[in-house]
Amino acid sequence: xxxxxxxxxxxxxxxxxxxxxxxxxxxxxxxxxxxxxxxxxxxxxxxxxxxxxxxxxxxxxxxxxxxxxxxxxxxxxxxxxxxxxxxxxxxxxxxxxxxxxxxxxxxxxxxxxxxxxxxxxxxxxxxxxxxxxxxxxxxxxxxxxxxxxxxxxxxxxxxxxxxxxxxxxxxxxxxxxxxxxxxxxxxxxxxxxxxxxxxxxxxxxxxxxxxxxxxxxxxxxxxxxxxxxxxxxxxxxxxxxxxxxxxxxxxxxxxxxxxxxxxxxxxxxxxxxxxxxxxxxxxxxxxxxxxxxxxxxxxxxxxxxxxxxxxxxxxx
Numbered sequence: 001x002x003x004x005x006x007x008x009x010x011x012x013x014x015x016x017x018x019x020x021x022x023x024x025x026x027x028x029x030x031x032x033x034x035x036x037x038x039x040x041x042x043x044x045x046x047x048x049x050x051x052x053x054x055x056x057x058x059x060x061x062x063x064x065x066x067x068x069x070x071x072x073x074x075x076x077x078x079x080x081x082x083x084x085x086x087x088x089x090x091x092x093x094x095x096x097x098x099x100x101x102x103x104x105x106x107x108x109x110x111x112x113x114x115x116x117x118x119x120x121x122x123x124x125x126x127x128x129x130x131x132x133x134x135x136x137x138x139x140x141x142x143x144x145x146x147x148x149x150x151x152x153x154x155x156x157x158x159x160x161x162x163x164x165x166x167x168x169x170x171x172x173x174x175x176x177x178x179x180x181x182x183x184x185x186x187x188x189x190x191x192x193x194x195x196x197x198x199x200x201x202x203x204x205x206x207x208x209x210x211x212x213x214x215x216x217x218x219x220x221x222x223x224x225x226x227x228x229x230x231x232x233x234x235x236x237x238x239x240x241x242x243x244x245x246x247x248x249x250x251x252x253x254x255x256x257x258x259x260x261x262x263x264x265x266x267x268x269x270x271x272x273x274x275x276x277x278x279x280x281x282x283x284x285x286x287x288x289x290x291x292x293x294x295x296x297x298x299x300x301x302x303x304x305x306x307x308x309x310x311x312x313x314x315x316x
Contacts, residue, residue, distance in 0.1 A: 062102040062271035067205045073125040083168040084155035086147035090121040090170030091218050092263030099163040102271040108163025113187040113197045117154040122227045123175030126152040134176025135229020156197045174231035180210040188274045201277040208248045217260045
């Protein structure tokens with residue numbers, strides 16, 4: 001298949017009921033997680049805290065940082081689940097996130113609900129499958145998966161006693177004008193209900209980023225290579241501020257060093273204040289700015305979830 005965008009009618013797929021709601025975004029610290037992928041059942045809270053401290057500030061403590069924009073593609077009611085792919089093809093990514101309390105010497109935040117969402121290999125978000133990702137890409141409906149157009153590549157996990165969640169997903173593709181990234185929110189005080197997460201407050205809204213060298217290798221593979229055009233590097237991204245792990249840059253380890261198609265393990269630590277709820281960064285600063293791809297979010301499918309995108313921020 002070439003990278004030519006075809007005018008193809010999207011075929012509706014299996015429906016999954018989506019309900020529930022979340023609230024506005026807030027502020028936190030992000031630090032690299034260096035002892036990645038010890039089994040959650042054997043890792044201790046002490047080991048988790050030590051890994052974060054070594055990757056945090058020079059004083060060895062967590063540092064509270066500001067949030068960035070949630071973007072125009074957020075939808076309420078994501079499902080609580082570990083595997084969010086729904087059959088979407090791409091390079092496998094096991095994402096491990098550790099949530100820590102910056103007010104308690106980096107103690108783990110057990111029970112924190114971590115929510116992530118990102119685009120597919122061609123740059124499309126669920127709920128917004130007609131939004132043009134820029135460049136030239138096949139229609140989202142041509143991927144051949146059984147994914148639900150309303151829910152794919154979105155989900156929650158609730159942190160264990162060590163503050164750890166793990167997702168099974170794919171490496172995102174790209175869309176104009178953004179670099180390769182994953183959106184993330186951390187919620188506390190709510191509870192699982194009807195397959196999603198209800199109530200509580202949002203303590204952090206952020207974005208996680210991929211090293212350019214890794215992204216470049218991946219975008220040369222199928223199905224990513226069917227999306228042609230110029231993708232944005234980290235230095236040119238409107239949200240990433242160049243701060244490395246403290247700005248959301250993931251620690252990435254290939255499953256097979258000589259074959260990137262086998263997948264990656266990504267990890268990061270998020271330090272939050274569980275008592276604080278913030279409104280998140282606006283488009284006037286702190287990671288905002290820029291214009292989302294044409295057709296988004298106003299050009300969402302007519303049968304998109306009743307909960308519309310909760311932000312009209314100018315970057316996605």
